[in-house]
Amino acid sequence: MRDKDxxxxxxxxxxxxFTIVPRGAAGWCxxxxxxxxxxxxxxxxxxxxxVNSDGAEFFYxxxxxxxxxxxxxxxxxxWMIARAEIVExxxxxxxxxxxxxxxxxxx
Numbered sequence: 001m002r003d004k005d006x007x008x009x010x011x012x013x014x015x016x017x018f019t020i021v022p023r024g025a026a027g028w029c030x031x032x033x034x035x036x037x038x039x040x041x042x043x044x045x046x047x048x049x050x051v052n053s054d055g056a057e058f059f060y061x062x063x064x065x066x067x068x069x070x071x072x073x074x075x076x077x078x079w080m081i082a083r084a085e086i087v088e089x090x091x092x093x094x095x096x097x098x099x100x101x102x103x104x105x106x107x
Contacts, residue, residue, distance in 0.1 A: 008084035020080045030083075034076050041068045 007027035012018045022031045048061040 004085070006083055006085045008080045010081060010084040010086045011089050012086055013089045020077075020084060023085075030079075034072075034079070038069070038072055041065065041072065 007023055007030055008020050009023050010018050010020045022028045045061060045065040048065075049058065052058045052061060
């Protein structure tokens with residue numbers, strides 16, 4: 001898959017400092033599906049809390065919900081990063097500065 005066809009763009013500022021942005025209809029559709037999965041998990045948890053408001057079942061529901069959200073987050077990041085065009089912000093800024101200097105010299 002070419003970079004221009006990828007549904008996400010990841011702007012990387014460092015090893016753990018990045019922003020992922022959906023691009024085009026495909027990116028927004030995949031993002032919406034991913035958020036719907038979180039919505040299903042939240043609806044399940046709300047229903048579980050309504051039925052089991054105390055005791056061991058309530059605790060197990062909280063643990064399962066926490067594990068589910070963690071897995072949802074890790075797999076979502078993995079999915080989006082694997083399908084993202086990666087833009088190094090430092091390189092982008094350096095290239096823009098070079099272009100500005102070049103334009104100033106030409107004037």
